[in-house]
Amino acid sequence: MEKRVGYAVTSFLSGVGFTVNALKMVYIAQDILERKDDVLVEIVAHEASHAAQGFWSDSLEQERTAYKTAARVMEDLKARGEASFGDRSGWLRMDDDAAEERVKKMGEHVHLYGEIPKKQPTCWADKIAMIRQLGFLIRDFIKGSNA
Numbered sequence: 001m002e003k004r005v006g007y008a009v010t011s012f013l014s015g016v017g018f019t020v021n022a023l024k025m026v027y028i029a030q031d032i033l034e035r036k037d038d039v040l041v042e043i044v045a046h047e048a049s050h051a052a053q054g055f056w057s058d059s060l061e062q063e064r065t066a067y068k069t070a071a072r073v074m075e076d077l078k079a080r081g082e083a084s085f086g087d088r089s090g091w092l093r094m095d096d097d098a099a100e101e102r103v104k105k106m107g108e109h110v111h112l113y114g115e116i117p118k119k120q121p122t123c124w125a126d127k128i129a130m131i132r133q134l135g136f137l138i139r140d141f142i143k144g145s146n147a
């Protein structure tokens with residue numbers, strides 16, 4: 001089945017990309033596009049992984065896959081001499097549990113990572129989890145990211 005996803009630039013947030021599979025959209029913050037370093041490649045590859053997975057809600061399992069995909073893309077480009085990125089190979093050496101634990105620890109900065117389930121919800125549980133996670137994101141945004 002063919003799957004189409006749109007990409008858009010947003011100035012609503014900075015320093016991030018995010019995927020909304022319910023809308024079939026990937027959003028990249030304007031300031032990321034202006035960077036010429038590895039962050040742009042890392043974020044586009046990470047968000048493309050979310051789009052390919054196609055879930056509406058997030059999970060540690062899904063984030064682990066996205067971080068490993070981005071690391072694989074960056075290491076491949078480096079191996080072919082097409083870029084000189086920093087070392088991301090650590091993600092590729094970690095087993096799944098260790099990688100998911102690392103994502104969970106990132107929840108200190110990316111608050112949603114502290115809230116998402118380990119295993120990816122599927123089918124209707126995915127849609128229900130998306131509504132709950134959207135509620136968390138709205139509450140977290142209103143509270144302020146430094147609270």
Ligand SMILES: [Zn+2]
Pocket residue numbers: 046050063066
């Ligand atoms: Zn992600």
